[in-house]
Amino acid sequence: MQDLIYMDHNATTPVDNRVLEAMLPYFSEKYGNPSSIYRLAKECDLAKEKSREKVAGLIGAKPAEVFFTSCGTESDNLAIKGVCFANKERGNHIITSKIEHHAVLSTCKWLEKEGFEVSYIGVDKYGIVNLHELEKSITDKTILISIMYANNEVGTIEPIADIADIAKTRDIYFHTDAVQAVGKIPINIKDLEIDLLSLSAHKLYGPKGIGALYIKKGANIDPLLHGGHHERNKRAGTENVPGIVGLGVASEIASEDIEKSKEIKILRDKLEKGLLERIDDIKINGHPEKRLDGTLNLCIKYVEGESMLIHLDYNNIAASSGSACTSGSLEPSHVLTAMGISPEIAHGSLRFSLGKENTEEQVNKILETLPPIVEKLRAMSPLYPEG
Numbered sequence: 553m554q555d556l557i558y559m560d561h562n563a564t565t566p567v568d569n570r571v572l573e574a575m576l577p578y579f580s581e582k583y584g585n586p587s588s589i590y591r592l593a594k595e596c597d598l599a600k601e602k603s604r605e606k607v608a609g610l611i612g613a614k615p616a617e618v619f620f621t622s623c624g625t626e627s628d629n630l631a632i633k634g635v636c637f638a639n640k641e642r643g644n645h646i647i648t649s650k651i652e653h654h655a656v657l658s659t660c661k662w663l664e665k666e667g668f669e670v671s672y673i674g675v676d677k678y679g680i681v682n683l684h685e686l687e688k689s690i691t692d693k694t695i696l697i698s699i700m701y702a703n704n705e706v707g708t709i710e711p712i713a714d715i716a717d718i719a720k721t722r723d724i725y726f727h728t729d730a731v732q733a734v735g736k737i738p739i740n741i742k743d744l745e746i747d748l749l750s751l752s753a754h755k756l757y758g759p760k761g762i763g764a765l766y767i768k769k770g771a772n773i774d775p776l777l778h779g780g781h782h783e784r785n786k787r788a789g790t791e792n793v794p795g796i797v798g799l800g801v802a803s804e805i806a807s808e809d810i811e812k813s814k815e816i817k818i819l820r821d822k823l824e825k826g827l828l829e830r831i832d833d834i835k836i837n838g839h840p841e842k843r844l845d846g847t848l849n850l851c852i853k854y855v856e857g858e859s860m861l862i863h864l865d866y867n868n869i870a871a872s873s874g875s876a877c878t879s880g881s882l883e884p885s886h887v888l889t890a891m892g893i894s895p896e897i898a899h900g901s902l903r904f905s906l907g908k909e910n911t912e913e914q915v916n917k918i919l920e921t922l923p924p925i926v927e928k929l930r931a932m933s934p935l936y937p938e939g
Contacts, residue, residue, distance in 0.1 A: 559871050560871055561846060562705075562846075565756065567754075571801045571802050575759065576794075585790055586791055600791055607800060611749065620763070621762075621763045623761065623763040629655065631748040638772045638773050642693075644695070646669070647697045649700070650673065651703055669693070671689040679839065679891050683711065695725060700729040700732070702730070703887060706838030706839075706903075707838045707846075709839070726746055728750070731763075734755070734756060736756075747768045748766060750766075753798060758799045761795050762799045816910070817845035830922075831922070831926050835897070848905070850901065854933045854936040855936075860873075
C-alpha cells in the first residue's frame, strides 16, 4: 500500500514515539491517583508536576500558572466563561474577532444568551485583526478581549503584543487561543501582557484529550467544573496522568525542535510556488509573511474543496478544506468570508498544513497529483470558462 502523505497537522499531529513511550507506564504499573497519599500515588503526582514545569518552560510561564484541562476547547471555555462570571460586577462586554475558532465563537454566542454583550472585530484581507476597530469597541463595561494567536485555517499570526498592550492600558483581561501557535513559534509569556493562554497537546505531537490553560497569577477566574480541589480549585476531576505526562514530553521536545520550523517553511514555500506555477486562477490566503511556517491555505476557482479532498485521499494524500472542526458544514469558511473572499470562491479552499515528518518527495508528489485533479474537476464544472 502507498504510504500516506499527511499534510493536515493543523487538525492534529501524530503522537511522537518518545511521547508515547513516556506515557505507557502510566497506563499500567504507574496507575495511581495523584491525589492519594501512598507512594504509588505520589509518584504519579511527581510526574504531573514535572510535566507542569515542562509546559511552563515552553511558554516562559511559572509552573503555578499552568492548569491542565482536557483540550483546547475546554481551555477556551474556562478562560472566557471563567473571567466573565468572576468579573461580571465590573461589566458584561467581551471583544473577540470574526475569525476565531468555534471554541471561542460558540462560547461567546452562548454568553450572549446569558446577558453578556459581544463585539466581533473584523479583519483585513490577510486575516489581521483591525486594531482601530478593536480600540473603538472598548467601553467602560469591557472585561475581556479574546483574540487568537495564530489562525488555524490560514495561519496568519495576529499582533498579540499590540492587543495585549491595549488591554493592559485599559485594565481589561486578555485571553489568547494559542492552540495553533504553541510549539510552532517561540512564545515567551514574560514578554507579553497576556492574562490567559490556551494550548492543546495534540497540536504539538502529543496525545488527544489533554490541554492546558495559562492563568496569570492574580487573575480572577471562576471554575467551570465543581468537585474536588484538583488543579488548585480551578478544574475539578481526577487528573489524566498519562495525558499530562505526554503533554509534558511533547512540550519539552517542542522547545528543542522550535528551529525545525524553518525547514518546514522551505517545504511549504516549494509547495506554494509549485502550485502557483501549475494551476491558474488560484489564490493564496493568509498573510504572506506573518504566517505559520507550515500552513498553506489556497482557493482554487471553479472547483469545490471537498471534491479535491476526495481525489487527494484516493491518492493517499490527507489535507483539509478549512477547519477540521467544521468539516461537516456546508457553509463556506467563516474565516475566508471575514477576509472578504466570496462564498463561491471560499468553497474551493484547500489547506495543507505541514509537519516535521514531511519531505520534499511528498511535496513533489502533491505537485504531480493535484494539477490533473483540478483539470479533471474543472472540465466537469459548469462555472469554468472554456478556452
